[in-house]
Amino acid sequence: MSKPTPISGFPEWTPAQRMIEQYVLDRIRSTFELYGFAPLETRAVEPLDQLLRKGETSKEVYVIRRLQGDPEGPAGDDALGLHFDLTVPFARYVLENAGKLHFPFRRYQIQKVWRGERPQEGRYREFLQADIDIVDRDTLAPHHEAEMPLVIGDALRSLPIPPVRIQVNNRKICEGFYRGIGLTDPEATLRAVDKLDKIGPTGVTELLAETAGATEAQAKAVLSLAEISAPDASFADAVRALGVSDPLLDEGVEELVRVVQTAAEHSPGLCVADLRIARGLDYYTGTVYETQMIGYERFGSICSGGRYDNLASAGNVSFPGVGISIGVTRLLGLLFGAGALSVSREVPTCVLVAVTNEELRAASNRVAEALRSRGIPTEVSPSAAKFGKQIRYAERRGIPYVWFPGTDGAPDEVKDIRSGEQVVAAAGEWTPPRTDLTPSIT
Amino acid sequence: MSKPTPISGFPEWTPAQRMIEQYVLDRIRSTFELYGFAPLETRAVEPLDQLLRKGETSKEVYVIRRLQGDPEGPAGDDALGLHFDLTVPFARYVLENAGKLHFPFRRYQIQKVWRGERPQEGRYREFLQADIDIVDRDTLAPHHEAEMPLVIGDALRSLPIPPVRIQVNNRKICEGFYRGIGLTDPEATLRAVDKLDKIGPTGVTELLAETAGATEAQAKAVLSLAEISAPDASFADAVRALGVSDPLLDEGVEELVRVVQTAAEHSPGLCVADLRIARGLDYYTGTVYETQMIGYERFGSICSGGRYDNLASAGNVSFPGVGISIGVTRLLGLLFGAGALSVSREVPTCVLVAVTNEELRAASNRVAEALRSRGIPTEVSPSAAKFGKQIRYAERRGIPYVWFPGTDGAPDEVKDIRSGEQVVAAAGEWTPPRTDLTPSIT
Numbered sequence: 001m002s003k004p005t006p007i008s009g010f011p012e013w014t015p016a017q018r019m020i021e022q023y024v025l026d027r028i029r030s031t032f033e034l035y036g037f038a039p040l041e042t043r044a045v046e047p048l049d050q051l052l053r054k055g056e057t058s059k060e061v062y063v064i065r066r067l068q069g070d071p072e073g074p075a076g077d078d079a080l081g082l083h084f085d086l087t088v089p090f091a092r093y094v095l096e097n098a099g100k101l102h103f104p105f106r107r108y109q110i111q112k113v114w115r116g117e118r119p120q121e122g123r124y125r126e127f128l129q130a131d132i133d134i135v136d137r138d139t140l141a142p143h144h145e146a147e148m149p150l151v152i153g154d155a156l157r158s159l160p161i162p163p164v165r166i167q168v169n170n171r172k173i174c175e176g177f178y179r180g181i182g183l184t185d186p187e188a189t190l191r192a193v194d195k196l197d198k199i200g201p202t203g204v205t206e207l208l209a210e211t212a213g214a215t216e217a218q219a220k221a222v223l224s225l226a227e228i229s230a231p232d233a234s235f236a237d238a239v240r241a242l243g244v245s246d247p248l249l250d251e252g253v254e255e256l257v258r259v260v261q262t263a264a265e266h267s268p269g270l271c272v273a274d275l276r277i278a279r280g281l282d283y284y285t286g287t288v289y290e291t292q293m294i295g296y297e298r299f300g301s302i303c304s305g306g307r308y309d310n311l312a313s314a315g316n317v318s319f320p321g322v323g324i325s326i327g328v329t330r331l332l333g334l335l336f337g338a339g340a341l342s343v344s345r346e347v348p349t350c351v352l353v354a355v356t357n358e359e360l361r362a363a364s365n366r367v368a369e370a371l372r373s374r375g376i377p378t379e380v381s382p383s384a385a386k387f388g389k390q391i392r393y394a395e396r397r398g399i400p401y402v403w404f405p406g407t408d409g410a411p412d413e414v415k416d417i418r419s420g421e422q423v424v425a426a427a428g429e430w431t432p433p434r435t436d437l438t439p440s441i442t
Numbered sequence: 443m444s445k446p447t448p449i450s451g452f453p454e455w456t457p458a459q460r461m462i463e464q465y466v467l468d469r470i471r472s473t474f475e476l477y478g479f480a481p482l483e484t485r486a487v488e489p490l491d492q493l494l495r496k497g498e499t500s501k502e503v504y505v506i507r508r509l510q511g512d513p514e515g516p517a518g519d520d521a522l523g524l525h526f527d528l529t530v531p532f533a534r535y536v537l538e539n540a541g542k543l544h545f546p547f548r549r550y551q552i553q554k555v556w557r558g559e560r561p562q563e564g565r566y567r568e569f570l571q572a573d574i575d576i577v578d579r580d581t582l583a584p585h586h587e588a589e590m591p592l593v594i595g596d597a598l599r600s601l602p603i604p605p606v607r608i609q610v611n612n613r614k615i616c617e618g619f620y621r622g623i624g625l626t627d628p629e630a631t632l633r634a635v636d637k638l639d640k641i642g643p644t645g646v647t648e649l650l651a652e653t654a655g656a657t658e659a660q661a662k663a664v665l666s667l668a669e670i671s672a673p674d675a676s677f678a679d680a681v682r683a684l685g686v687s688d689p690l691l692d693e694g695v696e697e698l699v700r701v702v703q704t705a706a707e708h709s710p711g712l713c714v715a716d717l718r719i720a721r722g723l724d725y726y727t728g729t730v731y732e733t734q735m736i737g738y739e740r741f742g743s744i745c746s747g748g749r750y751d752n753l754a755s756a757g758n759v760s761f762p763g764v765g766i767s768i769g770v771t772r773l774l775g776l777l778f779g780a781g782a783l784s785v786s787r788e789v790p791t792c793v794l795v796a797v798t799n800e801e802l803r804a805a806s807n808r809v810a811e812a813l814r815s816r817g818i819p820t821e822v823s824p825s826a827a828k829f830g831k832q833i834r835y836a837e838r839r840g841i842p843y844v845w846f847p848g849t850d851g852a853p854d855e856v857k858d859i860r861s862g863e864q865v866v867a868a869a870g871e872w873t874p875p876r877t878d879l880t881p882s883i884t
Contacts, residue, residue, distance in 0.1 A: 068558065266804075314444065366708075378476065382583055
């Protein structure tokens with residue numbers, strides 16, 4: 001077998017990086033649970049027709065088929081694809097299990113998703129997302145839209161990452177405003193505005209003319225709206241100053257004011273109303289969120305979401321929801337790339353028990369058992385080589401302590417191999433400093 | 443959208459079941475880390491030629507392709523499949539990263555795998571495995587084979603499941619013995635013995651004649667070996683009593699004696715030498731393991747593995763390894779099906795803060811913040827309905843406490859809705875009993 005090579009877009013972390021990722025996931029999960037979100041996992045596959053309901057994403061779907069199945073068969077396995085986000089599967093799960101769930105239903109979901117995109121920096125074909133959503137039956141109270149940024153603010157604050165700013169907008173503002181100035185294709189208009197960072201105002205003006213039939217004056221108004229940004233409800237005055245009137249616009253402004261005010265009250269400085277935020281996915285119908293790391297704005301959004309009213313409905317019943325998703329792989333990939341995260345050792349092990357000779361391995365095993373029974377991660381040396389070599393085994397992995405079982409009645413001793421300090425110790429009593437017990441992330 | 447239906451073989455747990463699964467995964471992971479195994483995740487896909495190196499499993503592979511890709515293209519995405527276990531990807535990872543790893547390399551890996559099998563009870567097309575493996579460069583010390591059952595014994599003992607028995611065998615015993623009695627196709631012989639539970643001794647005798655060219659006397663000898671079972675090294679005497687001589691057989695007996703003796707010393711009653719254990723996968727070359735839950739033997743093995751010497755090699759370098767895998771989905775599916783596991787509530791929430799009226803929601807939010815800041819999972823009531831209705835919201839989810847913020851200068855009060863007891867409380871001080879803080883699993 002020749003040496004295998006990585007597959008573009010399918011990242012794999014080292015064990016040390018995976019320890020950092022697990023730490024991050026544990027903190028995120030812990031915050032989600034503090035807010036009462038229940039855990040959920042859905043299967044990796046969905047029927048292809050469900051995945052393709054929204055045209056925009058169809059180019060990104062991976063189809064699966066059994067190697068021994070019939071590749072031409074129209075039904076069965078051939079009609080399954082890997083999910084490209086966690087919102088579409090969640091909406092399907094809610095419909096499928098509506099009779100068993102209690103509404104409003106709050107769930108979090110931390111899973112891999114797959115997109116057959118062209119890989120580039122910060123874009124992956126396989127990546128991990130951490131989502132929260134709240135869905136209700138028929139109507140969803142607007143305060144849930146204000147709650148989302150608070151949960152995410154707490155979750156991200158608990159991580160070893162730079163501080164963040166959550167940018168919030170409301171699709172109703174955009175749609176109502178576009179309608180108010182006579183533009184009839186809000187989706188095309190949004191898609192053009194979404195490219196503002198990439199192609200600039202001139203590019204957007206051209207694109208608006210092309211794809212949304214906007215005059216120069218209309219394009220100018222659209223851009224004026226997109227330029228509005230404020231950390232508080234004052235954005236509403238700036239919108240009104242543009243002199244456009246529409247009931248949907250008013251509704252959107254009122255909703256966004258509530259989100260920004262709630263955030264300002266409970267978590268000052270976390271949220272900013274930013275009316276250029278559009279979001280690529282087209283199922284959003286109200287509040288939308290993006291999140292930047294301060295000082296790393298060039299990385300783009302690391303956490304996004306919004307309110308969706310039409311993703312799940314069956315017959316007369318609909319399940320409006322709001323959700324937000326942390327792009328964990330994206331976030332970590334960027335921070336690993338910038339060398340901004342490290343861990344104190346590459347194994348969980350706190351103590352390596354040395355082996356005097358193979359005949360005495362059982363004695364070393366007993367020391368390890370005693371330490372583990374008190375929660376101290378412990379390995380037994382794989383070989384009874386010279387102690388210097390056994391110490392190097394620990395050193396290379398960053399294991400801080402080496403334990404020497406006493407022979408011929410001598411007491412056991414434990415050595416801190418960083419300082420060289422060695423003390424007499426008993427496996428049933430000795431405890432490392434708390435900071436050494438588990439690897440620490442910085 | 444019509445009501446979606448489940449997809450056969452792709453199980454989905456309820457949030458309450460997922461809480462149990464997470465508890466189980468946390469305990470397994472904690473034990474693996476206590477033994478110094480480092481975490482690893484590999485991508486979900488492998489090149490198809492890697493997945494098909496072992497013929498037996500090729501029927502089970504799911505191939506993926508981009509929906510917009512060229513379905514006929516021989517290279518690129520079309521040559522990728524979903525992994526069907528975690529051992530093959532791990533062996534590939536070791537080869538790919540050998541220069542960066544320290545050997546012996548101990549890792550655990552908890553991930554979904556996919557197999558395009560025909561679904562049946564306890565068999566899934568998507569399921570979660572929790573694996574540990576140790577690989578070394580060139581040679582792997584035999585004590586690692588003895589360590590595996592001890593780790594698994596500790597991991598499974600930490601779970602809310604029935605006690606287990608680990609059955610151990612050694613491929614060298616089988617191969618050496620078969621050779622010693624003149625059978626030349628050990629793999630066909632093993633595959634026939636593997637069906638002993640399903641088709642009985644008569645069936646195996648017929649199958650051995652058909653597929654391995656065994657005479658009646660040879661088949662009888664094969665079955666005599668398979669019948670040997672002992673909780674200690676006495677199995678070796680029973681093997682010797684069969685009067686077959688072969689150096690590989692002797693080597694295997696010696697290795698198995700060591701595994702059984704180590705287990706008896708550190709964890710009496712955990713392991714039994716059981717010479718009928720064969721394992722379906724054909725990459726094993728030494729010790730093999732299966733695990734039964736006592737009282738649930740009909741469920742089959744919930745944790746299996748073995749030693750493999752030839753899975754990873756490049757040029758002159760080989761990386762022999764030993765590993766074992768807990769079938770988490772299988773285990774939980776069986777126990778859920780038997781109604782043997784339950785959780786005290788279906789959400790993480792310990793306290794629901796009532797909302798007096800929507801104008802006072804911010805006050806309830808502040809109570810929730812104060813409780814969360816001290817690690818108490820808290821939700822704020824989604825509506826300011828009558829308190830009776832808010833209490834029912836908690837009741838339906840199993841949330842034990844409802845908090846009533848004081849109005850007009852009155853103090854806050856908290857009610858245990860199980861007992862009805864209601865006491866004056868301050869959000870900065872009140873703490874629930876430890877047993878109520880998180881959902882408990884029984």
